[in-house]
Every structure is written in structure tokens, then in C-alpha cells.
Amino acid sequence: MDARKYVKTALTIAGSDSGGGAGIEADLKTFSAFGVHGLVAIISVTAQNTQEVRAIYDVSPEVVAKQIEAVADDIGVDAAKTGMLSNAEIIKAVARTVKKYEFPLVVDPVMIAKSGAPLLREDAMDALIEYIIPLATLVTPNKPEAEKLSGIKIETLEDAKKAAKIIVEELGAKAAIVKGGHLNLSEAVDVLYHAGKFREYRAPFVEGCTHGTGCSFSAAITANLAKGKGLEEAIKVAKEFITMGIFYGARIGKGHCPVNQNVWIEIPAEKWRVYESLTKAVRELERIGDRILPHVPEVGMNFVYALPRLYARTPKDVAGVKGRIVRFGNTVKAVGSIEFGASSHLARAVLKFMEFYPEIRSALNLRYSRGLIDRAQKNGFKVSFYDRREEPEEIKAKEGATIPWGIETAIKRLSGRPDIIYHLGDWEKEAMVLIFGESPEDVLRKLKMLTE
């Protein structure tokens, strides 16, 4: 078996961003997120952070060409992209060199950094149009870049379509996608012109981090082309990837924070870890069910585990037992499967707790009894409580607000992190004890100490 054919490679010909948000660094992280081996030809070193570009030092055109040849001749390139190309001499060297190979080439016509610094010299624009655009499988300009390339003003979606068509039919690219991030529409709409047809890609505008979006989007398309996807499918995946990367952006630095490329693999990986760990813990709970039985509330129990704090925002990001855990003969039993979004009450309790203590991601509920609280205190657990009768009217009036209010009240009442929070109930509300821990195993450990 020749395992080499299963490893796909993508080459980025671009500048380095010392802040790790855009350029080569964003491209490599994106390639990795798609399981593609990344190759590089660095054209420029920038001293850059989230606020500014402090210096630019271009590599010689000869060394740029040598980098491309070195990797293409030995390793092979399944797809490539260009980013910052900086000057006309580098542009000509890149064009001369890539022409010798047959890989698909995605061109992100980088001109100006988000911080406002020019990354393409004024006099290099003509060279970009003359030498690079005609070699492009796809060009991925944003609005200002598309305006420069096409020579038309873009205000509407129709203008974006015209610009994409000009880039293909007049400048010679095979396809062009004009990104709608700057278009003041209610959605982020990108317009592709390819094989004589238009196609729109839509995604909701999300609040988040945008430094490196152009680089990461074009790198995601390149990685998917390297994996053998067709152009339109590669763009569709890249659009999902970038929307997620912006939403879960890495909030670092004081300026434009960068896209989070890791999220594409980290959320699915963390979801699996959460699922596995909770499944094991629920099985163990069922195994020791006879001693849990007296503590099962009338409404049943749940056992939850949230994604890490960066990704835990709503109950959908918290796994729990569908249908809860109930009394079953002389033991307890999970009614349904473990699913994200299966819990409402406990999920909201954990999400609120994580705002104060992000490491506390798991919880379980029991029927309140004075005995349990006494045992908790004897075991050295930190215990706090809230009184539903003290709940302010405006919180009562808001759907789903009682539990977060109660958890916050109980946390603030205590100095230090509680292990257990209880409340004594109210009219038609059962008194309840909530055990919190870093993981389901941690919660189980506390539960075992309480119920021995």
C-alpha cells in the first residue's frame, strides 16, 4: 500500500503574520483543521499584531521560487493558494514558477490588512492582474479588492455579480467569488461566478473575530480542493468553516481578534469526549442505583456535562440524559440516550456556574434532605443555597431565569467555590440539591461520598 496517496498537501504562498492571526499562520492552521498537510513558500515577514503592522521584510523573488520548487518537486502539491504577494517582482516569480506545475490555484488578492496597512504595493496591482489572476482557479476578493480588480463600484449584490463576471471574463480567472462581508446586507452573501453561472452562498452575520477571515476562507477552499472536492462544494464547506471560526473567535490582543480555525475540529472532538465520559458515568450511576434510589426527586434526575467554556453558550452545548434518570425497580435508569440539548434546568445551572468557575462543567440533581446537607458538610464540601421566595419579580417573569438567578445568588453568598447548591422549594417546586464538579467522574466521586 502506498500511504502517500492518502495524505493530501496544500501549499500557501503568502506572508507571515507574527500575531498568528492571518497569512501563512492562518493558512497552516486551516489546512490542519481539514487534515491536509501544509506546505509553505513565505514571501514576506511581517511584524504584526491585532492592532498594527510594524514592519514588512520581503523575501527575494529567487528564494520564493525556490521554496515553491522545493516542495512541488519532492512532495507534490494537490492545491495551492496565494495571499500577500507584496511586490511586482515576487508576483512575477510566483507566476513563472507555478506555471510549471498543474495544481489548482486559489488567489486571495490581499491588498490591505484589517489594521489599514498596505500589503501590496501600489505599483504591483497591474502585475497581480497581468500575471497572477489569469492563472487562478478561483479569485476570492472582498468588496474593496473586487472594486480594484474590476474597476467598478460595488454597492449591491448585482454590482458584486458584475465584478465577479469581469474578473473571470475580462481578467481571465476560471472563477471568482466576491465576498459580501462589507456589503451591508442582512446576511453575509458571497457571489460566485463559475462556468458561466452565478451561485450565492449565504450565512447569518455573526458577531465575533474577523482578523484573518480572508486568509482562512481561501485556505479552507484550497484544502478542500486538495482533498478532491469540486469547487462549489469546497466553497460551501469553507463558508461553514469561516462562519464558525468567526463566531468562536480567539479573543486575544487589543485590536481585531483572529478567527479560530481550531473550532472546526475541536468542537466535534470535545463533543465526543463529553459524550464518552458522561456515558461511562451514567452507567456507573445505574450500577450503584440502589443507594441513589432514596435521593431521586419526584421530577427525576439528570446528569449533565458541558463543552469547555469557550464553546459552552446555550443548553445545546451541554450534554444530558434525554427523558432524565428515574427510579426503576430497586435501581435507577436513564430513560433515553445522552444528547446535547437534552437538559434544560441543569444545563442552565451549569452554564451560569461556568461564568464564575469555567472549570466546573458537570452537575447532577438529587431530592433535598437535611441528611444529605449534613453529610456534605461533614465531608468538608462547600455548601450554599438560594431561597426561591427571595426571587425578584422581574426574574420570576422571565422564562428560564430562576435557576441562573439562584445559582448566581448561591455562589455570591459563599466565599469560594461551592460543591453543592440547594434550595428548599416553593409552591409546586420540589426542594433540590445540585452537586457540581469538573467532570462527571468528579460529580460521581462527590455523590458516592454523600450516599455511602
Ligand SMILES: Cc1ncc(COP(=O)(O)OP(=O)(O)O)c(N)n1
Ligand atoms: C501576512 C498577512 N497576510 C494577509 C493579511 C490580511 O489579513 P486581514 O487583515 O485579516 O484581512 P483578511 O485576511 O481578513 O481579509 C495580513 N494581515 N497579514
Ligand SMILES: Cc1ncsc1CCOP(=O)(O)O
Ligand atoms: C426540575 C429540575 N430543577 C433543577 S434540576 C431539575 C431536573 C432536571 O431537569 P433537566 O432535565 O431539565 O436538566
